[in-house]
């Protein structure tokens with residue numbers, strides 16, 4: 160085993176020395192608290208959002224992708240929208256929209272209860288290269304009781320990589336472990352995979368109660384030599400900016416902005432992800448529509464800035 164790694168806000172990858180299996184362990188404490196603290200989320204929603212944060216960090220780490228991973232759950236139940244974004248360097252942000260019915264749901268309510276009718280719910284996993292290139296998108300039906308099962312299903316079917324994922328969250332933090340078969344694995348590795356994957360069956364208390372990465376891995380995989388890679392820090396990071404909000408207002412259109420000005424005398428936009436407020440006095444708001452050189456293409460997430 161390599162250097163003992165404490166649980167902090169990070170993702171730690173590990174490889175099995177004598178089996179074609181790799182894994183990653185995520186722990187989000189401050190990051191989870193900061194992101195969940197942006198809105199008064201109902202308890203059942205807090206848990207699902209925390210789990211989706213952890214799953215997204217593991218996905219971003221497993222996919223070794225340079226741009227931004229966007230995981231978006233759309234539903235017509237008590238929860239209508241969950242969005243988690245994770246950059247290649249593990250900067251995370253998230254937001255959600257919900258209906259009053261979500262307030263009464265117990266903590267731990269199954270995903271299908273939160274999402275409602277599966278016919279009108281879906282999870283989209285998008286990879287935005289952030290270089291103007293095409294956005295890759297995979298869609299999964301919400302036919303799973305938990306975020307862990309859902310993401311596991313996505314990886315196994317859409318990405319065609321046998322995967323096992325466990326997640327555990329409480330009111331302020333979340334942890335998760337992802338195991339995947341390496342692309343080089345063949346039929347001879349089937350037994351090892353089944354044995355190792357079955358070792359991931361553990362309760363929330365064990366995952367949340369573990370004191371460190373090395374201790375947890377040693378307890379779970381005592382018969383295996385593991386190579387543990389140095390952890391990568393994860394953190395709350397919002398990519399919003401005055402420029403992006405300006406682009407969002409341009410997309411909203413001059414007529415709409417003028418009507419807000421007539422009503423409120425200024426235009427205020429609050430970022431849904433980090434609650435930062437951008438204010439435009441009338442002259443600045445109208446100047447956005449003055450003729451200018453170059454394109455006014457807005458990045459995809461600017462469109463989510465909402466009128467307040």
Ligand SMILES: [Zn+2]
Nearest residue numbers: 397399430433
């Ligand atoms: Zn923001």
